[in-house]
Amino acid sequence: MNYTYWILILSITYFFIGTLTVLFRRNALIMLMGLELMLNSANFALITVGNIVNSLEGQVFALVILAIAAAEVALGLAIVINLYRLKGTANIDEFNNLRSE
């Protein structure tokens, strides 16, 4: 039984659930949570692969991705708050100002 396979499958499963959250939930806040799940699963896969190729570089990549995720969630939540102030809802189907009539 090869553990590598199962850990990578676990990482794909987390990514899958994150993708489904972004696709099926219409609330911008919950969609951001789905994005976080996806970034985390990528980190998980990087650390796993770093282990099997016997190098620390996977962990360095994961660290940089972690910094990017922190920046992304700060900006995303600021945008969600502004959207909420604009229309009184965070449901992204309401934000169709750019659609031509």
Added chain:
Amino acid sequence: MTLTAVIFTIFALLGLWGALTVLFHRKPVYNALGLLLNFVSLAAMYIMLNAPFLGVIQLIVYSGAIVVFFLFVIMILNLRDPLSDMDLSFKGLTAFILVIATLSALGVGLYLAHLPQWQLGPEGSPQALGELLLKDYLIPFELASLLLLVAIVIAVVLGKKGEEQ
């Protein structure tokens, strides 16, 4: 199965539970708590995968800062009622099928590929990671700090702009 594998499986299932809570629960606070469960179990798995520094950073940054940030925004927006925002339209279902196809192709590809035998790599202690970050990966490291600075400035500007209206 060794004891380590059993503990790893328990944490994997806990993380799965947290992720499914994010996907299916209707109350935003429970979604945030599911996210917290996923992050904490991922941190435990990082520590078992020989990445103790990253596990602790994961606990501090994700479970400490980001989940609190989400809860803070839920509190500001006063999202008290259960959401009913599951979109199961034709568009969403098509995307669902495409995602399933892509990811199962990835899984089958992994199964067919001859993955190397499982082994634990070098331990990612703070010293080893710091030496690598400040020698070989100095420029990405500095760029990440620049990115964080820009993100802070943009977050302040966005907050100010909302205030003026």
